Amino acid sequence: MERLRITLRRKKSDPVDYARDLAEALLEGRVIGEDVLFRDAVNEIYTTLKEALFKGKEGNENLIQAYELAVVLRYLVQDGVKTSREILEELVQILE
DSSP states (O other), X not given: OHHHHHHXXXXXXXXXXXXXHHHHHHHTTXXXXXXXXXXXXXXXXXXXXXXXXXXXXXXXXXXXXXXXXHXXXXXXXXXXOOOHHHHHHHHHHHHO
């Protein structure tokens, strides 16, 4: 947890590095101990990349792709795994 706290302090200096470090912490198992903490970390990655992308800090293709993956990951973590058909049906309902 201490390494994770150190990682979290970097957010203000470079949000993209922060999101990458947090994702690496998840992959290395430093956050997986508790399901709630894992979900919070995924949401933090999503929020950080969203802010970096939409505040115009960096609009490069890699950031866009990373944000798209963070959106998918956040959706899977929060709402559980759904089939592509279920996702499409939900998309249609939202857009009506």
